Amino acid sequence: MVNTGSKHGERALPTIFVEKFFQFLTFLLFFVALLWEQTHLVYLSLLILIMINGAKLCCRMSARGVKVFFQIDRVKVFPGEKISLCGQMQNNSLLPIWLQIEVPLAQGFLLSSGVDFLSGDGGLLWREKATWKWELTAPKRGCYPVGPLGLITGDPMGFFQQKKELQPVSWITVFPRLVALNPLPLSLEEFFGEQRGNNPVEDPVYPVATREYQAGRPARHIHWKASLRHNCLQEKVFEHTARKKILLAIDARQFQKDEDEESFEAVLEVAASLAVQLSTRGSSIGLVSNAATFLERPSLLPLSRGEEHLQSFWEALAALRMEAEKPLAEVLRQSHDLFRGSLCLYFARQNGKEVEESAEILAFYKIPAVFIFTNSAGGVLEKTGHRIFQLCEICGSEAGA
Numbered sequence: 070m071v072n073t074g075s076k077h078g079e080r081a082l083p084t085i086f087v088e089k090f091f092q093f094l095t096f097l098l099f100f101v102a103l104l105w106e107q108t109h110l111v112y113l114s115l116l117i118l119i120m121i122n123g124a125k126l127c128c129r130m131s132a133r134g135v136k137v138f139f140q141i142d143r144v145k146v147f148p149g150e151k152i153s154l155c156g157q158m159q160n161n162s163l164l165p166i167w168l169q170i171e172v173p174l175a176q177g178f179l180l181s182s183g184v185d186f187l188s189g190d191g192g193l194l195w196r197e198k199a200t201w202k203w204e205l206t207a208p209k210r211g212c213y214p215v216g217p218l219g220l221i222t223g224d225p226m227g228f229f230q231q232k233k234e235l236q237p238v239s240w241i242t243v244f245p246r247l248v249a250l251n252p253l254p255l256s257l258e259e260f261f262g263e264q265r266g267n268n269p270v271e272d273p274v275y276p277v278a279t280r281e282y283q284a285g286r287p288a289r290h291i292h293w294k295a296s297l298r299h300n301c302l303q304e305k306v307f308e309h310t311a312r313k314k315i316l317l318a319i320d321a322r323q324f325q326k327d328e329d330e331e332s333f334e335a336v337l338e339v340a341a342s343l344a345v346q347l348s349t350r351g352s353s354i355g356l357v358s359n360a361a362t363f364l365e366r367p368s369l370l371p372l373s374r375g376e377e378h379l380q381s382f383w384e385a386l387a388a389l390r391m392e393a394e395k396p397l398a399e400v401l402r403q404s405h406d407l408f409r410g411s412l413c414l415y416f417a418r419q420n421g422k423e424v425e426e427s428a429e430i431l432a433f434y435k436i437p438a439v440f441i442f443t444n445s446a447g448g449v450l451e452k453t454g455h456r457i458f459q460l461c462e463i464c465g466s467e468a469g470a
Contacts, residue, residue, distance in 0.1 A: 092121060124224040127164050128231060134162025137235050139172070139218050145242045145384070146207040152241065156201045156218070160193035167192045167230075170201065171219040177208030177243075178215075190221075210245045210337060210387055212363035214238045240364065244383040245334070245341040248464050278306040313352040314372045314411040316436070317343065318401070320427070321360035322393035323418035332443040332460075333391045336416045339441075339464050341386055343414070348379050355408055356385050359400050361392040369400070371407050398426040405434045413438035419445040420457070428453040 095117050102110035138157040146152060156170050169190035176185065189201035216238045223230030279295045282302035295303035317340050324333040344354050355372035362368050366388040370381060413436050417424050420442060431438045432453050440450065443460045450457065 092118070095121075121228060124228040127166075127224040128222065128229040130162060130164060134164075135160055135166065135168065135220065135222060137170070137218065137220060139216075139236055141215065141239055141241065143241075144239065145244065145380070147244050148207050148209055148246050150207045152205045152207060154187065154203045154205065154215075156189065157198060158193065158200075158220075159198045160195060163195050165192065165194050167223045168199075169221040171221070172203075172216055173219075174205075174215060175213035177211065177213050178205055207241070207243045210243050210334065212388055213241045213243065215241055242384055242387045245337040245386050247342050247345065248338045250339070250342050250346060250464055251462065279303045280306050313347075313350070314355070314408075315347050315352050316355045316357060316372065316408045316411040316413045318397060318413055318415045318427070318438075319356070319358040319360065319389070320393075320397040320415070320417040320424065321358060321389070321391055322396065322423060323421065325391050325393050327418060329418060329443075330391055332418060335460060335464070336441075336443060337386050337389065339460060340416065341383055342464070344379060344382050348374060353411075354378070354382055355411065356382060357397070357400055357404060357408070358389060359393045359395055359397040360389040361394050362388040362390060364388065369404055369407070372411060396423050396426070398423060398430050401427055401430045401434075405430070405436070408436060409434070411436060415440045416443075416460075417441075418443050420450065425450060425452055428455050431455075 095114050098110060099114035099118065101107075102114060136159045138155075138159075140155045142153040142155075143150070154172070156172070158168060158170065160166050160168075167190070169188060172187040174185050174187065178185070187201075187203050189199075191199050193199055216236060217234045218236040219232055220235050221230055221232045279292045280303065282291060282296075282304040286304055290304045292303045292305050319336060319340060321333065324330070324336075340356075347354050351374065353372045353374040356368070356370040358368040360368055362385075366385065368385065368389060370385045413431055415424070415427065415431075415438050417440065420440075424440065428438065428440070428450050429452065432455075439456045439458060441458045441460055441463065445457065446459065448457045449455060
């Protein structure tokens with residue numbers, strides 16, 4: 070039997086049989102029947118006692134022989150994509166057993182029936198298997214817990230049951246939605262510059278690999294951990310300066326103050342889409358934000374490139390919450406060494422004192438930047454002269470919808 074999204078406690082138990090007071094009365098009836106030599110009452114009370122205690126023993130013993138397998142086919146998806154879940158139970162004991170599995174879901178996965186968990190129940194004989202399959206649709210961006218898997222086992226007559234948690238919580242990461250971007254404004258396109266050919270000058274801030282050490286190379290470039298691993302001297306290989314390095318900074322403080330979740334989601338969608346566009350150009354991308362994250366994941370991602378790094382970038386965006394822990398200017402001041410030599414795209418809701426402070430820090434560390442606001446007109450910042458763009462200039466009305 071397969072059941073998806075049923076109600077808790079669907080299997081009603083005849084509780085009178087499991088009450089200790091009822092068992093005491095049954096034992097008393099058995100004792101009195103023996104004294105009065107009432108054979109039929111002796112058989113009846115003895116049958117009830119054997120049935121109740123046998124069912125209790127069956128419930129305890131059979132639960133030990135149950136093996137559970139639970140699998141999620143995809144734990145990293147985009148909004149609207151399908152996720153398949155599969156649960157399989159096998160009864161390895163010699164006793165028949167009734168069982169039910171329950172998989173709690175996060176609020177975003179709320180089913181059409183209104184319940185917030187998946188369930189399936191059925192009876193298993195010796196060496197018998199049962200499989201349950203479900204399909205969910207990924208909700209909006211975020212990190213969603215699934216589980217822990219709960220197993221309820223009982224005797225075939227339904228007198229007793231016990232529940233235990235078998236597997237830890239699994240997390241499903243839903244990336245920001247990718248949206249179509251408008252052609253970049255000419256001034257913003259000029260900010261990125263043209264991608265030139267190979268440049269012999271290496272950037273010592275940005276190592277990308279290791280190789281066997283070559284005589285005459287600077288000793289400071291030796292990678293000691295890799296040398297121990299390979300049992301020979303290894304040196305760092307650095308990226309050439311011709312490749313653009315783009316830092317995307319996301320300031321969540323103003324969105325939190327104004328409770329503007331829609332604009333915050335629009336910024337993350339544009340950032341995710343821009344990362345794809347920049348990666349196809351061969352640019353390196355990094356992320357810095359003052360937003361809190363799910364599962365204590367870092368909201369800072371060093372500059373790098375490649376498909377794996379792009380997915381890590383999406384994961385970092387998916388984990389962001391609209392809760393600012395501290396001003397972004399403070400984060401930039403503490404981590405500026407990681408982004409030296411990069412260009413910064415600074416996303417915020419609107420101009421303000423904290424944004425001006427971040428602009429001054431970027432200017433102090435000589436990191437070129439442009440500012441992209443969701444609720445401010447274009448122009449320039451008064452103190453630093455940084456260019457300002459509106460988010461709608463980069464994306465259409467689709468973002469945040």
